Amino acid sequence: MALRVLEKIQRVIRYELNLEGSSEIAMPMLHPASLWKKSGRWSEMGPELMRLTDRRGSDYCLGPTHEEVITSLVADEIQSFRNLPVRLYQIDRKFRDEIRPRFGLIRAREFWMKDLYSFDKTPSDAVAWYNVMLKSYSNILNHLGLRHVRALADTGAIGGSLSHELHVISEIGEDNIVHCNGCGYAANDEKAVGRLRLPERTALPDASNHSNAVGGVNNLIGKIHDVFGDSRIQIVGLRFKRYQADTTSKAIAASSPIDLQGVALLPEGRSINTIKLPKPEAPDSQAGEWEACKVDSTFTIDGLKVFLDQDAGLSEFSVPQAWDVAGGQFCLIEQGDHCLDCSGTLNVDKGIEVGHAFYLGTKYSEKFGCTYKDEYNKKSYVEMGCYGLGVSRILSAMIENNHDARGLLLPEIVAPYLCCIVPLGINKDQIAQKLLDVADVLHARLSDAVPNLDQELVVDDRTSLGAGKKLADSELVGIPIRIILGNDMLQIWSEDTDAISRKLQKGLSLEVVIGREKCSLTLEELEIKLGESMRALI
Ligand SMILES: [Zn+2]
Structure with missing residues (x-):
């Protein structure tokens, strides 16, 4: 299948x-x-x-x-x-x-x-x-x-x-795809750009409250608040981790000396996109990546590397000379941010490449x-x-x-078969065999009526299985059109297959399931439906 x-x-x-x-x-x-x-x-x-x-x-x-x-x-x-x-x-x-x-x-x-x-x-x-x-x-x-x-x-x-890259939108996707509902802009979230949707900012609180913090981490954070004159920012610690010397592997070197640290200043509530952070300029530092971490006591104020997000709403003033400040968009784009290319809204969905x-x-x-x-x-x-x-x-x-709890709901163009005839009935009194005889004649009749349908029409000929199992299987494998033959079809059974064929009149009513919808179609209506479906196949 x-x-x-x-x-x-x-x-x-x-x-x-x-x-x-x-x-x-x-x-x-x-x-x-x-x-x-x-x-x-x-x-x-x-x-x-x-x-x-x-x-x-x-x-x-x-x-x-x-x-x-x-x-x-x-x-x-x-x-x-x-x-x-x-x-x-x-x-x-x-x-x-x-x-x-x-x-x-x-x-x-x-x-x-x-x-x-x-x-x-x-x-x-x-x-x-x-x-x-x-x-x-x-x-x-x-x-x-x-x-x-x-x-x-x-x-x-x-x-x-x-x-x-072409991504199919799907919940099981590995990538987060940012795409615009207006202009078709799309990018992997690591590379996506946009205008952030941020809450209205209220008046600036008094930042001087923070500058009296003393020692270690508090001192650093207080200093950052002082320098940028605003405490409503998120401070994310960063360490640059080098890859192992073996350049074919992107494994992070376990014992790499951590000599590069920095902080990113982001709007509150947003996540860092470390891929967008510029890598250190020293040539031997290129092979590695920034990792977010907590700001701890190993961070020093002197020579601090600062990545200032453009949407953090901060202005640089009185930045200590020894600090190295780089600006840019360092946040991950989120659902509801705005497109840079048009007035559209950005969506974030999982995608399969x-x-x-x-x-x-x-x-x-x-x-x-x-x-x-x-x-x-x-x-x-x-x-x-x-x-x-x-x-x-x-x-x-x-x-x-294309599935639900009962099975696949594949479109007709790729379904394993377009149509399946499912004769129900147990082996008692040869009922299963008789319904299978009817199914075989119906198969021949439909195959004659609809060009090439014989390639797409199967009969579930497993006479040893109960009706429940057969119906469940027919839903599971994603055959879009199922013709169910129940006990009422015994009335057209005969020893003679030609006689069965004669009883398959245009107006004969058949129980048909299309997708998950049960309906009753005459044989003629069914032939028309199958003909239309066959013509739409590639
Ligand atoms: Zn757009």
Whole structure:
């Protein structure tokens, strides 16, 4: 059943990609290390790359992505501008040695992915195609009924200069996605910007109350209140933690000397976004991250590093010379904050990242000598893009977003089958067998009446199961249309199947469940409904 759903998701993806003139190919899963060494990613990728060694001691990896393979392939095929553009994709299994596999299909070591690679003459051609792909992705997710947002993203390990992430809104998402209800602005909450919605501030209380605090922490906090002339701020302590010397791991070094501390001053009630804090300038300090902590007695007033949030409502005056003050937006955006691009309100929802688009430029074509000759015989590097869609993640999002306590409520376009005939009845007096006979004739009749329905119509032929179990199963697996054959259908049973067929009149009333709705349809109405549904499938 799950395989059929997976295949139907793939069918929708193929339909949209082929519509835009892309071609499907098959690429190897097993990649020689030499290709990855050529791109430099054999060392860059770190432990997430599934590496293995053959009997001769040669290194290989299982492909998590295919820029290396496809670029070296295409480099051999392209000579002239006449060979461009090229758009190739595959839908296949990918591998990644996840440190924490979770949620079944969301973060697995082996997963289905669609990856498409584009090869164009010029940056403007490549960007035009980039926009076509973003539109295709929206079409695919709309076909699947998945609410989604598109967020501008970091280019990360894949490299390049333009990148978007596609997130399906879902409660089980790993990321917090900030998105505007007005203009479509969207970003991961670590990067999101906005105008904070803050309560009206009342008149300034007398800050001098705080300056008489003595010693240690109180002294520092009092000093901050004094310097900024306001006590209605939140003071968050910060420590800069370096990563372990092994640069492939982002584990925080356990014994790292904590020589960098600071405080962030935020509006009351808001949370710190440590990702937005500028990192220390010393070159050896770049590999690490700020962590929020309590201000304790190890914090010293001298040489204090202060991150002053722009919305904290503070003005800098009489800042001690030894303090290093940096301004910016350091709060996490929250539900109800305002969009910077329009007058809209920002929403924060959980999202599952299901897709990624990268404009790669010539990063890989330079490394693999992927060039073409233009009209004047001048050699140039091909402009590339890569576009991934997590097929197993989409499956997971479909399941999470389309179920209730009784089972799946999948849209018809990806349901394992469109329709199921469920003959109820126990084996006593051959009732189950007789109803199964009726079901088989009905199956043949509907298959004749509706083109291609035989691919989408099944009979639950398990005669040993009780009615309750069969009905529960039919709800559980997410078959949208169920035809229930109860004891009243025994009246059309006969030894002779032709006789049953003759009794299946257009006006015969049938008990049908569509989704969770029970209804009574005539055979003719049912045929019309199934015909409409079949025509809407891709
Ligand atoms: Zn907006």
